[in-house]
Amino acid sequence: MRLFLILVLTSLYGNFSISQECDAILLGQVVDFHDNTALENATISVTGKDLQTTSDQDGKFNFTTLCDGVIELEISHPDCKSQFVTITIDGDTYQKISLEHHLEELDEVKVVGGTQKTTNSSQEETLGLKQLEQYSGNSLGDALKTITGVSSLNTGANIVKPVIQGLNGSRVLILNNNVRMQDMEWGEEHAPNVDINANQKISVIKGAAALEYGGDAIGGVIVLDPLPIARSDSLFGKTQMNLFSNGRGGNITSTLTKSFDSGLYMKLQGSLKRLGDLETPDYLLSNTGIQENSISVNLGKRDFLQGWEAYYSFFDSDIGILRASHIGNVDDLITAINSQQPNIINDFSYNIIRPNQEVTHHLAKLNYYRRFKGTGKLDLQYDFQSNRRFEFDIRVGDDAEKPSLDLQLTTHTLSSTLQIDSQNDLEIKLGVLGRYQSNFADPATGVRRLIPDYDKYDVGGFAIGEYKLGTRWNVDMGVRYDFTRLDAKKFYRTTRWEERNYDQDFSDLVIDDLGTQLLVNPVFDYHNVSAMAGFRYEFNTQELLRFNYAFAQRAPNPSELFSDGLHHSAARIELGDLRIKSEGSSKVSASYERNALNWGFTIAPYFNAIKDFILLEPNGVEFTIRGAFPVWAYRQTNVQLVGVDLSVYNNWTQKIRSDHRFSWVRGTDTSSDLPLINIPAANMSNSLSYSNEALHGLTISLESQYVFEQQRFPPNIMVFSPQAAQEVVLDINTPPPAYHLLALDIATAFSLKNKHDLTVGLRATNLLNTQYRDYLNRLRYFVDDLGRNISLRLIYNY
């Protein structure tokens, strides 16, 4: 807009100029269209004349001895398309030229690459392509654990939920290609339904500061994005195969990308994974196999002024649940905790039997953007997700093939963001969102619904601003509002309804009385506000300080509100509470970073005070004709999480590098002054790597991971054991001892058709076959964790 005005004005002046003197100077600057950064090395030539120059590092150039009048400049840049600009010279003239800068434009999806971060002031880390390739055959959660401060809540080795600075589940958002995953993340044994191979850039924002993705990310946000596709006529592909000794299987994943000069592109990606029963150092883990298939297609056109993308992905997994973890009642649990070996060890098999879970996830997205000069960029997106979850239990007779849980979760989201980045020092992002979600629990299972049928409506809006104050300060702040309405229809047993005193508080919700059960229709509204403010200060080019304060509120999820009954796969009675309200977190985080060639470090402390924190913990037993079951109930309390993430690296020589990471978090229920349940133990990892580009790109690295024993845990509970006919301690909270694991990774590259197009890697995890159990593995009561696993990976680029 501004340029337009200048051009109009200058052309007006031009008409009035009479003299034809040829000593005018044109002073120009070439800048990037969308953020005004200077573009160096642009070639500028005057058409029709033998005048040519290049822009300096400030993007500036000049021509002397120009005649007054209209001239045409041709500007080209290695990363850009050539552009012609007509200008009028009237004496000494200044001209700013905005260029469409492809490479930056390609980063446009806001992928966090290199040092570029999604947020300005919050703690954030990114996984590189190399790391992702190492974890290609594992799950997303496994790969994320290499980030300081990220751990996982496991149900065996295949169900891995990321935990960010002590928080997990609904508090951690997963953005898959700019779509917020809606895959029943509320369950402790529900893993994210994403293929780690579908996206090549994965970053973790620790905390709620990334307001554009949602206001309720009290734990943090995991952003999965594809690598940008170059705008050129090309066709390339990549295939990776991994073979594992533990599980005796592997996976294969392929990506094929076709792009055109016009900006049109198409990407096809697919993965297959098959693993059989896994092994500990001493025994087989029967029924721990996994089968996973996924496919994704991107089709789009990315132009400077506008672009669109259509994306579809399908993810399907069938995961076996350790046979020995399927227990009947509290006595079985006591027996399991006290015995060193699982009670069921079958021969090795690839077959997945009961219990198991079969989950499919469809995701479709349509995105359109348009850029407005002088304003910024407008983005419109619609996405659709369908998540179907079957959980199969060990059942007999006619019901043996019936699932015990059958949920269908469908989500539609419409969102729009406007990014105003025309000013050099100020960037503003505004956005709105509307979402509709419905859950259907199929009654044909013959098992009472754990999660009821519901409809959920979300409307939200946010505004974020980032202001550059001088060369060293960057200040950002944002605010977001979300409205959520949950409209559920649920059957309660009359006895449960009364036991929870709902008959006194919620009698108006009852819409039907069936004698032994009641149909109720809770409609709950939540108004949540989130806000953040922070700054980044650069001491110099190597050292910087980030500081961020974020306040976030999260509405309770359906599981926290409505869980009611025996969770067969966990052999526990889970009870939600209709009285649960939104939780609110106030988090202060800072990080002091040094990034230099020779060495660097990050010190990142944080303090998170959460009011009305919703947690699930064992609090007793209930008796049924099948025996006694531990009761896990949701409750709300005030908690504090305080922790620090540390990392240091040092390049000892050009070939030898070491990395050291440590993270520690302490969680306290401040209402009772007791430790919080399921807080990851302190852990430390150190790695030493050798790399030699000249020697077939050889890299060798030895990694050590030490996980401390969690000393702080809530007290165990006393339960009545029918078998022992007395009250006994249910040792359900005691964490296992500390452990130390070693891993070795060797990779080298070969050149078949192109340089280093084939990479061969060998990796061994739990090298010493150490026997251990992890506090955050829900199967720790029953079995040891995985033993040694030797894997071979082949990566071919074509």
Place this chain on the structure above:
Amino acid sequence: MKKKLNPFYKSNVKLMAIALCIAFLGFSCSDDDENPVPVDEEEVITTMNVTLTASGVASVSLQSQDLDGDGPNAPDVTVSGNLVANTIYSGTIVLLNETETPAEDVTVEVAEEDDEHQFFFSITGALTSVAYSDQDGDGNPVGIDFELTTGDAGNGTLEITLRHEPKKPNDGTLGDAGGETDIAESFPIVVE
């Protein structure tokens, strides 16, 4: 470069606003008022009735009844009377699903799939022995019918556990049998 882009911008904003409105309209309309149907629960056992009979003495019934299943209420355990000392009782177990009317006799299903089921008995105090009186097709015990022998007068407990898919044959202990617990109940017994 000289294109006036602002009108575009305005019209797009308008378009977006309209699209959002339509979407929300759609959302609010898609609300259906149909109520979900209650789940017809399967494999439910609410009641275990054990009848102990011996010739010449009064028979005794033991009952464990849990009508709300995994609801909050504990099972009601009743024992109709005392056993006579030094007597051999024949026991018979009947399992019922009383959430249905008339109550469904689940024992029939257990008997049909007797190779996948087994009752386990554990005794203490004044009870001296338990023996199986029935067999499945493979000659392994089932326990729908059993024999209970009392000792001298005193107190004791009889614990009855039904497992499905236990290891068969087994050494008679729950630990060796494995499988899934369908019923576990302990009855206080007085022998006089």
